[in-house]
Amino acid sequence: MDRRLTPATDRVALRGSGIARDMLADGRPMRVAAPVADLLRAPGGARDRQLLHGADVTLIEERDGWGFVQAAADGYCGWVALSALTGERPAITHRVTAAATHLYPAADFKRPERGSLPMGARLSVTGTEGRFARLADGLFVPVQHISDAAAEDPAEVALRLIGTPYLWGGNSRLGIDCSGLAQAALHGAGIACPGDSDLQRDAFPETETVQRGDLLFWPGHVALALDARTMVHATAWTMSVITEDIAAAIARIDAAGDGPFLGARRPRLDDRIAFP
Known part of the structure; x- marks a missing residue:
């Protein structure tokens, strides 16, 4: 089995995966809350890939501040800091389509930004104010930087x-x-x-x-x-x-x-x- 696509640690396997371990877990739906989160081979270990803001994952095991997850988008498995995850999963409506964007506390590009998000980040938009989209967490992002439709090319x-x-x-x-x-x-x-x-x-x-x-x-x-x-x-x-x-x-x-x-x-x- 390819460890990158195997939803199991040395102790716990995702129930229904067909993998034998001492413990089976139903898995808990979670979402990446950080702008970018490293997906590691072991807790605190080498980086295999990264997960972007809004990515849905299944949490299979928790260990010393780390969570072993499987990404919904491609099945990739690894360890991520639990602090980068959230159990809140409002409906996803858009993605960031610009190379990167900023998050603002109000619909005003002159206000100090609260953070940034990369292309591919998934968003929950609840409305618009002028040229800004309001997100479920109350922050704002420029509408020019997001889309609800996939690119053609x-x-x-x-x-x-x-x-x-x-x-x-x-x-x-x-x-x-x-x-x-x-x-x-x-x-x-x-x-x-x-x-x-x-x-x-x-x-x-x-x-x-x-x-x-x-x-x-x-x-x-x-x-x-x-x-x-x-x-x-x-x-x-x-x-x-x-x-x-x-x-x-x-x-x-x-x-x-x-x-x-x-x-x-x-x-x-x-x-x-x-x-x-």
Whole structure:
């Protein structure tokens, strides 16, 4: 079993998962309240991925201020600080579609901001005041930065994050890695996508031709095609999200000993996630 997709710790398994453990848990629905929360391999351990504000999870075990959860969006499992979670789950109505946005105490952009949220954060909007949306927690966000409809083009979503610093396991404008960028782009278009590049490669069918929106793979790396010649990716080469010529990238990565190019895969446009 792949530990990343296995809803069980060494002590507790999610009831109904078919996994044998000494204890079974029904699981408690929770939601990420922090702007971004690290999803860790072990309590206080290394980061595998990140969960964004508004992400729904199932809490399976609590241990010393940490919770073992399974993310609803992609099934990814790991440990997250319990302080980043909430049991309050008002209806989700919108997502942040700008690269990032600010939260305000009133419908006034001149007021000091109370925080920020990354692209992909899920929101509960209860009304509007002028050019601001009022959230269930009483804060406000610019209406220009949110939407209740998925984007039509994953590549356009990825391009919003150009210049974002590279961060291993990152999933947001604060820092993102290659598979985080691919997932952000596809999820922004309402298309299901796993969290890591090897899982992404296994999830989608091969294609001999390359077109906009295809995923391009190397060992441990993934990029998103903008067309047959150009791609966008989060790369440790520049420590940022960049566009690059595909042929030049293949040659560069081979020369660095990080190849070979493993080909292209085409996301399943009919495999949708709930949006917002």
